[in-house]
Amino acid sequence: DTEVTQTPKHLVMGMTNKKSLKCEQHMGHRAMYWYKQKAKKPPELMFVYSYEKLSINESVPSRFSPECPNSSLLNLHLHALQPEDSALYLCASSQERGTGQADTQYFGPGTRLTVL
Amino acid sequence: EDKVVQSPLSLVVHEGDTVTLNCSYEVTNFRSLLWYKQEKKAPTFLFMLTSSGIEKKSGRLSSILDKKELSSILNITATQTGDSAIYLCAVEYNNNDMRFGAGTRLTVKP
Numbered sequence: 001d002t003e004v005t006q007t008p009k010h011l012v013m014g015m016t017n018k019k020s021l022k023c024e025q026h027m028g029h030r031a032m033y034w035y036k037q038k039a040k041k042p043p044e045l046m047f048v049y050s051y052e053k054l055s056i057n058e059s060v061p062s063r064f065s066p067e068c069p070n071s072s073l074l075n076l077h078l079h080a081l082q083p084e085d086s087a088l089y090l091c092a093s094s095q096e097r098g099t100g101q102a103d104t105q106y107f108g109p110g111t112r113l114t115v116l
Numbered sequence: 117e118d119k120v121v122q123s124p125l126s127l128v129v130h131e132g133d134t135v136t137l138n139c140s141y142e143v144t145n146f147r148s149l150l151w152y153k154q155e156k157k158a159p160t161f162l163f164m165l166t167s168s169g170i171e172k173k174s175g176r177l178s179s180i181l182d183k184k185e186l187s188s189i190l191n192i193t194a195t196q197t198g199d200s201a202i203y204l205c206a207v208e209y210n211n212n213d214m215r216f217g218a219g220t221r222l223t224v225k226p
Contacts, residue, residue, distance in 0.1 A: 035158060037214075045158035088214060104202055105154070107216035 004108035006091050012114045015081060021111045023074040023091030031096035032074040033105065034066060037088040049074060050096055081115045088112050118143045120207050122217035130225050133195050137220045139205030140187040143213075149188050151179055152204040154219070159204050162190070195224045 004025045013019050023032065031050050035043035048056035049068040063085075065077040074091055092105040123138045139149065148166045152159035163172045165181035165188055172179050176195075181188045192199055205217040 042152060042159050042161040090214075090216075104219050104221060106218060107204075107206075110214055112213075 004091055004093055004106050006089075006108035006111050008111060009109070010112045010114075012116065013078065013081065014116050015083070017081075018077070018079045020078065021076040021089055021091075021113075023076075023093075023108055024072055025093040025106070025108075026072055027093065027095075027106065028071075029093035029095055029106070030071060031094045032068065033092040033094075034064075034074065034076050035090040035092065036085075037090055037110070043090055047076075078113075081113075083115050086113055086115045118209065118213070118215055120205055120215045120217040122203075122205050122220050124220060125218065126221040126223070128223045128225065129195055131196055133224075134191065134193045135195060135222060137190040137192075137203050137205075137222070138187060139190070139217055140185075141205075141207045141215075142186060143207050143209035143215065145210045146183070146186075147208040147210075149181055150206045150208070151188070151190050152206065154202040154204055162203075192222075195222075197224050197226055200224045 034046040037043040047066045052068045067075040088110045090110045091108040094105045120141045151162040163179045168183035176193045179190045202219040204219045
């Protein structure tokens with residue numbers, strides 16, 4: 001199984017809502033990533049989890065709250081978002097070989113988020 | 117099932133060599149194909165291709181889309197050690213869907 005799955009596929013939420021995005025992989029990967037991608041731009045890294053611990057937080061506003069309940073799951077909790085947060089949210093995972101080189105990341109299909 | 121397949125998965129060459137990376141796709145309502153270079157962190161954008169047969173070029177890198185064959189190639193000429201990276205292909209399709217390939221890991225040896 002070389003698949004990263006993400007749910008939901010699409011999400012529309014108001015600025016006062018609380019919602020969560022989910023990501024799952026069963027490849028035994030120990031690093032998981034959240035990216036935000038605006039139209040026609042490359043993905044921007046948000047968070048990296050390594051061995052279920054948050055290792056990188058790219059100065060993301062606190063209205064985005066990541067959670068890694070176990071090595072296969074990664075959540076992104078959303079609260080009080082702004083319309084400019086509307087984007088494609090991509091999850092990825094990699095082996096985390098710790099060699100210093102970039103590990104091949106496997107991307108999920110993304111969640112298309114619209115904030116009204 | 118929608119899919120994007122890249123080949124080869126990894127490639128080792130020497131400086132000065134020319135490489136060709138492949139990306140093939142099967143999606144509904146194709147919109148565009150994008151190439152990215154990924155080093156340490158997030159991918160950086162290289163090319164976006166929407167029309168078949170029109171080559172896009174940036175320095176030693178070039179890319180072309182073949183909609184009939186449902187594929188694209190990324191060429192790098194006169195490779196340098198700084199070209200060592202993972203090259204990702206992604207396809208936009210339907211209204212706003214996007215799917216990434218697994219990437220090609222390129223290693224350029226001095």
